[in-house]
Amino acid sequence: MSVSSSRGAAARPNGAPQTKVCQFKLVLLGESAVGKSSLVLRFVKGQFHEYQESTIGAAFLTQTVCLDDTTVKFEIWDTAGQERYHSLAPMYYRGAQAAIVVYDITNQDTFGRAKNWVKELQRQASPSIVIALAGNKSDLAAKRMVETEEAQAYADENHLLFMETSAKTAVNVNDIFLAIANKLPKSESVGGGAAGGGRRLADGEPPRAGGCCK
């Protein structure tokens, strides 16, 4: 498995086995300043900015990951965390096949907010949505306020994927996206229509971003 970190023309080497290409919509939700944009930036560009500008509204990025026989293209919606923007959130999670709900391990309140987001997704989003919980800023373990076991137990109860991540040191960032990619149903049907099923791209239309599967 690999994650491409470069943007550019996709190259499908001659003679390589044809891989299935699936496209999924993924949304990031969570309290302001927990590191949603930083996780995306790390995953998509391999970078980290200490002073990631605050997201107004939402930002959109894509990244491709390769599983054994499938290429998964994520269309990522990174949302604003402030409560005021909550009313715009359905715009982004509606129709999403995956969500990462992010909290900051050094701030208990953000964990409470993450739980609210999970509840809202369970009630309002597509029933088959794959939800992952990310306890971000794991590099700041000295200031930890949310115990791993507490979050793990909550995740187990609610059937969520769970990892503690650090956008700063890159720990578990690719892993959480890969875990989601693995869990998503890679439906064979072209065009889809069923919620949860990724849309398989037509043959000869490899996703543009990323040069994986080389």
Next chain:
Amino acid sequence: MNEEALLARATEERERIFQRYERGRDNLVGQIDPWEDPEFEDYHKTDRYGFIHDERLPQKTAPQKVNIEVEREKKWVKMLGTWDSPATQEKLHRRIYKGIPNSLRIKIWGKLLDVARLRAAHSGKYREMLTLARRWSTDVRQIDSDVNRQFREHQFYRARYSEKQCSLFHVLCAYAMYNAEVGYCQGMAGLAAVLLLYMDEEDAFWALAALLSNSKYAMHGLYIEGFPKLTRFLEHHDRILTKFMPKLKQHFDKFGLDAILYSLKWFFVCFVERVPFSLCLRVWDIYLLDGERVITAMAYTILKLHKKQIMKLNDMDLIVNYIQVKLHKDFGYPDDVVISALERSMEELKRARLDTPGPPPSKELPQRTLGVFVEPDNKSKIGQRAETFSETEKQARANVILRREKAALELQELRVSQSDTVSGNWDHSPPTSRSTSADSLDSHTWTHL
């Protein structure tokens, strides 16, 4: 934790944050986390507006350009002496469209926003609001977190708890008290940070107040719960696209690209971080003179100038990246050319009676008297998220959904009309625009709204 403990904790948090800004950088030696505080880079990387760049900047501005600006400055200084005369008011439009000399923005922006009058008329109000904020503000945490990331690549905002960072914090805290309906909304830090590049703290406060509540700008309606003005301006933007650039509109619809996804910052912060800063300032000059119709016209102008390029991009990712990132780094046209195009757009829209979606309805204007203190309730003091949506928020959600449904329907009609000529392989379009039947999957959810 019980409510009492939560309240005490919120008070303690507000107190701690305020104290740090009061003590300022010089009195916090050794107490600023390393991650909060970047090294100060060399000056050769700083541009004329104060932004620090990763790479060495190109050689100095052409001498000819400097001369033009010096000549203009002389004219402007003269004009400032006779600001209220009819002759000046007549010249103002033409001169502002040519660009206010950067060294004089500090004066002219204040004049255009009538800052001195506001400040004099409400003498003492700013301090009063700041004192109230120190005691009662419920927005401190969010403001603190945004001040810590606003324009950190600018020399004024680079160092944590620098003078300008403190001013930004104070202006936003005071304003959140002054206009309790708006409080603090993300985006406002961008507005205030730009104003503070050219004004002192109290002037910037009154300038921000003018932008929000003066009917010429009426940004209040953008930032209140449910964002009613955003909805209204986006609908108007769609009307303009449908009339003047229908193919581009179809192109956007094909990829499920709602205007809200690429243009939110155009409306919220008047193009800050969406076009290069030099151009952004030129647009601000004109916005401060002519008001909200400038935003509508500039949104149209950006798409008009880049229509050809955008039509070549066959992916939502590429289109959004082009509009939001590429155009910020390099707009591709000299500022003067863009401003001429903007002026033409304004005339064109006026002829078509599409220059403005009309005056703001009363719900978009402040309902409460500004500057009158209302004690926040315990819930907002503690900072709990509201578990349920208010009526306004429900309306905003419903509007958002409606926009999507409408776009999807239009697209379906378009597909039906094109189905004879197109092979019919639409698999690579995003789920939102796939079909309305797919949307019906979670439609049960929305009927509750």
